[in-house]
Amino acid sequence: MKTNDVILQTTANIVFFIIFLFSIHIFFAGHYAPGGGFVGGLLTSSAIVLLLLAYDLKTISTALPINYVVMTAIGLLIAITTAAASIMFNMPFFTHAYDYYDLPLLGKQSLHSAMAFDLGVYLVVVGVTMTIIQTIGADD
Amino acid sequence: MMIFFWISLVIISLAIAAFIYRVIVGPTIPDRVVALDTIGVALICMIGLISILADTSFYLDIILLLAILAFIGTVAFSKFLEKGVIIERDRNSKE
Numbered sequence: 001m002k003t004n005d006v007i008l009q010t011t012a013n014i015v016f017f018i019i020f021l022f023s024i025h026i027f028f029a030g031h032y033a034p035g036g037g038f039v040g041g042l043l044t045s046s047a048i049v050l051l052l053l054a055y056d057l058k059t060i061s062t063a064l065p066i067n068y069v070v071m072t073a074i075g076l077l078i079a080i081t082t083a084a085a086s087i088m089f090n091m092p093f094f095t096h097a098y099d100y101y102d103l104p105l106l107g108k109q110s111l112h113s114a115m116a117f118d119l120g121v122y123l124v125v126v127g128v129t130m131t132i133i134q135t136i137g138a139d140d
Numbered sequence: 141m142m143i144f145f146w147i148s149l150v151i152i153s154l155a156i157a158a159f160i161y162r163v164i165v166g167p168t169i170p171d172r173v174v175a176l177d178t179i180g181v182a183l184i185c186m187i188g189l190i191s192i193l194a195d196t197s198f199y200l201d202i203i204l205l206l207a208i209l210a211f212i213g214t215v216a217f218s219k220f221l222e223k224g225v226i227i228e229r230d231r232n233s234k235e
Contacts, residue, residue, distance in 0.1 A: 003223070008215065019208055026201065034198050043205070046212055053215050056228040137227035 005054065012054035019047035027122055037118035041125025048130060057137055068130040075123025082116040145189050152189070156182050173217045180210030 023043035030036030051060050086095035098112035159182065162175040184203050191199035220226050 015211070022204060022208070029201075034201060039205075043208070046208065050212055050215070052227050053212070053219055056231040058230045133227070138229060 009054045012050050016047050016051055019043060019050065023047065027118070030118060031112065031114070037121030038125055041122045042129065044122075045126050045129035045133070049133060052133070052137065057134065061134075066130075068127040068134065070127075072124050072127030072131065075120045075125075075127060077120075078123065079117050079120030082113055082120065085113070142193065145193055149186060149189050149193075152182050152186050156186075169221060170218075173214060173221070176217075177210055177214045180206060180213075184210075 020043075023040045026035035026043060027037060027040030030040070048060070048064065051063075083094045086097070087093060089095075096113045096117075098110055098114075100108055100110050103109050156179055159175045159179045163172050163179070166172045166175060184206055187199050187203050187206065191197065191203075216226050
């Protein structure tokens with residue numbers, strides 16, 4: 001029997017973007033407020049899980065053609081590159097640096113290299129969570 | 141003024157105790173799912189009151205997060221009760 005999930009699908013289409021924007025906010029606010037790469041990654045993967053609940057595995061892998069294993073590898077690569085970059089400047093491993101820059105539209109902002117490490121954590125968390133859920137979901 | 145928030149916290153805790161009674165006793169599974177969803181909403185109210193009492197705004201992110209998680213959990217539970225699967229592989233193909 002084919003059921004019609006129009007309420008769930010319409011709600012999921014709107015709520016997905018709200019959760020995704022909230023996860024981006026949590027990710028960028030991690031330096032001065034609670035949050036960071038881990039919670040942001042979990043929220044992003046829960047947004048994708050909501051889409052998986054409303055639609056099915058095949059539709060979502062067509063709409064978001066992301067290989068999550070590769071995403072995990074890219075996240076680990078970003079993290080190890082950020083940690084190893086300080087060796088080039090004769091500093092110990094994992095030394096971070098920051099400075100203030102005048103960005104267009106945003107004004108004077110402090111850019112910290114811990115942000116790039118957090119981006120690696122974010123990509124690894126999204127990749128691992130979605131790999132686990134998709135592998136279990138595709139199992140028969 | 142603070143005593144008002146403490147009284148509200150006690151009332152919400154009593155409501156959560158009543159929901160827990162429904163989770164344990166509830167004759168059918170949908171009763172328990174609705175009770176768990178309502179416990180999530182009551183927890184959101186409690187966190188709001190506690191953030192007023194602790195005089196901090198850092199708990200407000202947690203309120204939104206808990207609302208999202210309660211929603212997704214309830215949707216997953218109801219989809220499992222309705223269809224038997226949580227994540228379908230291909231909803232257009234005839235089984």
